[in-house]
Amino acid sequence: MIWAGILVGCLGCYLLKVAGLSVPARVLENPKVRRISLLVPVALLVALIAVQTFSEGKDLMIDARLPGVLVAGAAVWRKWPFLVVVGLAAATTACWRLVFPGS
Amino acid sequence: MSSGSEQSPDLSAAGALDPGADRIWSAERRSVIGDAIGVGVATAAYGVPFGAIAVAGGLNLWQTMALSLLMFTGGSQFALVGVLAGGGSPFAGAATAVMLGARNMLYGLRLAPMLRVRGLGRWTSAHLVIDESAAMAFGRRTERASRLAFYSTGLSIFVLWNLGTLVGAVGADALSDPKVLGLDVAAPAAFIALLAPQVRGRAPWAIAGLAALVAVAAIPFVPAGVPVLLAAAVAVVAALLPAHLLDGRDR
Incomplete structure (x- = not known):
């Protein structure tokens, strides 16, 4: 099952890349296509951030992940490099768990 | 090549x-x-x-x-x-x-x-x-x-x-x-970094925020993985709304 999902996902991602190099650029001139293409990735990313920060299975919870994600947001806002953003977030969450075990 | x-x-x-x-x-x-x-x-x-x-x-x-x-x-x-x-x-x-x-x-x-x-x-x-x-x-x-x-x-x-x-x-x-x-926050942190350069103007942020809210609200009620797909659906619906509602003065 996991393999099937992985292969379907890989194939889909690859075909989108090929399509980008193959489809005439005119397609993007359609304003609806353009807006969908701009908005969907943004909505997906924000939703992924929210879901991965607040969910534990089917439960919603606030725990040590939230301070890590907030620090990441501040680091991105300060335009710090990618690695620093990820490293600071992980370190913040790890320290939080040390100080507040079980969070 | x-x-x-x-x-x-x-x-x-x-x-x-x-x-x-x-x-x-x-x-x-x-x-x-x-x-x-x-x-x-x-x-x-x-x-x-x-x-x-x-x-x-x-x-x-x-x-x-x-x-x-x-x-x-x-x-x-x-x-x-x-x-x-x-x-x-x-x-x-x-x-x-x-x-x-x-x-x-x-x-x-x-x-x-x-x-x-x-x-x-x-x-x-x-x-x-x-x-x-x-x-x-x-x-x-x-x-x-x-x-x-x-x-x-x-x-x-x-x-x-x-x-x-x-x-x-x-x-x-x-x-x-x-x-x-x-390490469980590495992915959301990376997503924030990917997201920042993609969003200009207030309307996309508002729509993304709404989409995320829908996703989080859906977590207890639908199978895992589906909340994020619902967020994408919200974005598609928003993108199909008349242009003046979306673009406004932001762009």
Whole structure:
């Protein structure tokens, strides 16, 4: 099952890349296509951030992940490099768990 | 990559007339390749947490490597692993990954006139179309420099991202609980970094916020993986609304 999902996902991602190099650029001139293409990735990313920060299975919870994600947001806002953003977030969450075990 | 070594007509003509153009090109080539290696190294360091998270999320070493070798687009890989780790079905994970990968298609539309690849070249070049290779190719002075930036960045990242993934995946086995290192926030942190340059104006933020709210509210009621798909649906509906509601004065 996991393999099937992985292969379907890989194939889909690859075909989108090929399509980008193959489809005439005119397609993007359609304003609806353009807006969908701009908005969907943004909505997906924000939703992924929210879901991965607040969910534990089917439960919603606030725990040590939230301070890590907030620090990441501040680091991105300060335009710090990618690695620093990820490293600071992980370190913040790890320290939080040390100080507040079980969070 | 055959197309990468082709002479671009604009520069070869200039070089014949002006020997200085060759010097400019060799300096530009050095800087492009230097950047490509730098971005590759940064990506490798980011591949390590990906490998560790994937294994911690329940994938084995081969599945993790298949993602980095075959999917080769970091955001989608993190998304698929995140959905699986949250208990979602592999197909919900695949659907999320593919939708996130749609931005690579947009890069391709803009890259196509620079790369001018056909046949087999198109099928091999396509694999290298990712955030970083596209960003490095856009905004160069000549097509020749754009092509060099695209291929050198793409190949450098392909090699180093996979190396980083391998190190992380092997290392994660040795690590009893990735939560101790806070690795479970590496993916959301990375998503924030990916998101920032994509959003301009207030309307997209408002729609994204609404989409995220719908996703979080749905968590207790639908299978894992589905909340994120609902967010995408919200975005599609919003994008189909009349343009003046969306664009407003923001753009």
